[in-house]
Amino acid sequence: MIRMEGVTKTFGDHAVLRGVDLNVEKGTSMVIIGGSGTGKSVALKCILGLIRPDRGKILVDGTETTTGDRDAFLARFGMLFQGAALFDSLPVWQNVAFRLLRGSLKRPQAEAREIAIEKLRRVGLKPDVADKLPAELSGGMQKRVGLARAIAAEPEIIFFDEPTTGLDPIMAGVINDLIREIVVEMGATAMTITHDMSSVRAIADNVAMLHDGVIKWTGPVAEMDQSGDPYLDQFIHGRAEGPIQAVR
Amino acid sequence: MTLLAPLGALGRAVLTFMATVGRVSIFAARALSHIFRPPWYPRELFSSLLTIGWLSLPVVGLTAIFTGGALALQIYAGGARFNAEAVVPQIVAIGMVRELGPVLVGLMIAARVTSSIAAEIATMKVTEQIDALTTLSTNPMKYLVAPRVLAALITVPLLVGIGDIIGIAGGFGVAVHSLDFNPATYLMNTVNFLETRDVVSSLAKGAAFGLIAALMGCFYGMESGRGAQGVGRATKGSVEAAAVLILAANFVLTGVFFSI
Numbered sequence: 001m002i003r004m005e006g007v008t009k010t011f012g013d014h015a016v017l018r019g020v021d022l023n024v025e026k027g028t029s030m031v032i033i034g035g036s037g038t039g040k041s042v043a044l045k046c047i048l049g050l051i052r053p054d055r056g057k058i059l060v061d062g063t064e065t066t067t068g069d070r071d072a073f074l075a076r077f078g079m080l081f082q083g084a085a086l087f088d089s090l091p092v093w094q095n096v097a098f099r100l101l102r103g104s105l106k107r108p109q110a111e112a113r114e115i116a117i118e119k120l121r122r123v124g125l126k127p128d129v130a131d132k133l134p135a136e137l138s139g140g141m142q143k144r145v146g147l148a149r150a151i152a153a154e155p156e157i158i159f160f161d162e163p164t165t166g167l168d169p170i171m172a173g174v175i176n177d178l179i180r181e182i183v184v185e186m187g188a189t190a191m192t193i194t195h196d197m198s199s200v201r202a203i204a205d206n207v208a209m210l211h212d213g214v215i216k217w218t219g220p221v222a223e224m225d226q227s228g229d230p231y232l233d234q235f236i237h238g239r240a241e242g243p244i245q246a247v248r
Numbered sequence: 249m250t251l252l253a254p255l256g257a258l259g260r261a262v263l264t265f266m267a268t269v270g271r272v273s274i275f276a277a278r279a280l281s282h283i284f285r286p287p288w289y290p291r292e293l294f295s296s297l298l299t300i301g302w303l304s305l306p307v308v309g310l311t312a313i314f315t316g317g318a319l320a321l322q323i324y325a326g327g328a329r330f331n332a333e334a335v336v337p338q339i340v341a342i343g344m345v346r347e348l349g350p351v352l353v354g355l356m357i358a359a360r361v362t363s364s365i366a367a368e369i370a371t372m373k374v375t376e377q378i379d380a381l382t383t384l385s386t387n388p389m390k391y392l393v394a395p396r397v398l399a400a401l402i403t404v405p406l407l408v409g410i411g412d413i414i415g416i417a418g419g420f421g422v423a424v425h426s427l428d429f430n431p432a433t434y435l436m437n438t439v440n441f442l443e444t445r446d447v448v449s450s451l452a453k454g455a456a457f458g459l460i461a462a463l464m465g466c467f468y469g470m471e472s473g474r475g476a477q478g479v480g481r482a483t484k485g486s487v488e489a490a491a492v493l494i495l496a497a498n499f500v501l502t503g504v505f506f507s508i
Binding site for chain 2: 045048049050070071074075077078079081082083085086087088089098099102103104105149
């Protein structure tokens with residue numbers, strides 16, 4: 001469904017992506033792992049068109065992402081950002097229903113609010129959260145609101161950028177379970193980037209290891225522990241010694 | 249090599265300046281074009297009208313009334329040197345309407361509104377809210393920039409008009425209560441002396457300064473760097489740029505309206 005072919009991206013003189021090749025099958029959950037600053041977020045943003053790659057092709061269902069109607073393209077995606085990226089000035093329900101209150105997916109306000117409350121309930125939040133402002137919520141609740149917003153329009157493809165960063169282990173587990181449930185329930189194609197190995201094991205069907213601007217290893221999560229790849233092995237066991245330099 | 253270094257630095261500074269001018273020009277053209285092209289966001293526009301216009305009234309009113317009062321005292325004291333104390337109403341009126349009203353309101357808007365817009369948009373950028381808008385099929389130029397620019401274009405001329413009136417009222421209050429001017433004569437002299445061109449130039453300056461103030465806030469916000477330092481730089485840069493451009497535009501517009 002999503003295919004990246006030889007994607008490169010350089011910022012100044014720093015080559016972040018040096019030729020990323022990746023294939024994500026429809027209805028599967030791909031988790032991209034890798035150290036900080038290895039370009040995982042850049043790869044996701046390239047797919048969404050938030051960052052323009054220097055070279056290479058990105059195809060969704062065989063069509064290049066740079067062609068066609070941009071609104072229709074983006075309507076297929078939902079994204080949970082690392083810090084949730086909720087709009088401070090809007091109450092929670094309007095954040096969740098943002099897409100349903102404007103543009104091609106616009107619904108009547110009462111219906112949009114109803115859907116927002118239903119999605120909030122789906123991620124384990126009570127309806128009384130709907131009228132609060134994002135600043136009144138804890139980090140974990142903000143992440144859940146972000147998740148509710150990502151699924152509000154029932155997208156075919158959902159991206160999760162570091163979904164458990166900054167959360168305690170219990171809340172991280174709750175978010176991981178929610179992501180897995182939602183992806184299975186909706187039949188969506190998911191791409192997640194994370195450092196958190198418990199997230200990888202909870203969320204992934206397939207795993208890709210990004211290092212030095214290229215995909216070093218990719219395969220089913222069940223094969224990850226026996227991959228024999230020294231980079232992946234060092235990363236998943238969190239060892240300071242190995243081919244990945246601890247100080248980069 | 250050492251001798252050429254200053255030239256190299258000068259060249260880099262000129263190139264950077266020209267590149268910034270180019271980026272600001274393209275940004276301004278895009279912002280203005282989005283005002284006229286759907287989709288429009290009336291709620292965002294209303295909120296911006298309230299923030300930029302209504303909530304700026306107190307600071308504009310206070311600035312204008314004190315400036316008008318001080319102007320009356322200065323003109324009276326200065327005019328007394330050559331027995332021209334009677335020109336206070338005329339000079340206060342012309343001074344407020346042609347120059348001080350628009351410039352002071354413009355600078356107050358730069359301080360209050362430009363900084364606020366730049367900080368808000370820069371924070372949104374740093375916290376990925378701008379990216380989130382895009383992924384939610386909403387163009388940030390239409391949703392964030394166009395309503396703010398349009399609101400400033402509408403409200404700042406009104407604020408300038410109100411500032412002019414309050415400034416003249418400040419001068420009137422001081423003149424009548426402290427300098428023993430006759431109220432009716434003061435008002436008659438003020439009204440009779442002002443020309444349509446004075447008022448039109450004042451409002452036109454207001455529109456230009458509002459445009460500059462909103463554009464600089466939006467531009468620096470959208471171009472902000474990372475982290476708290478990026479937000480701080482964007483805010484500082486936007487106010488500096490807006491203040492300097494407002495004063496430069498004032499000079500140009502004064503030439504356009506009043507050059508003989």
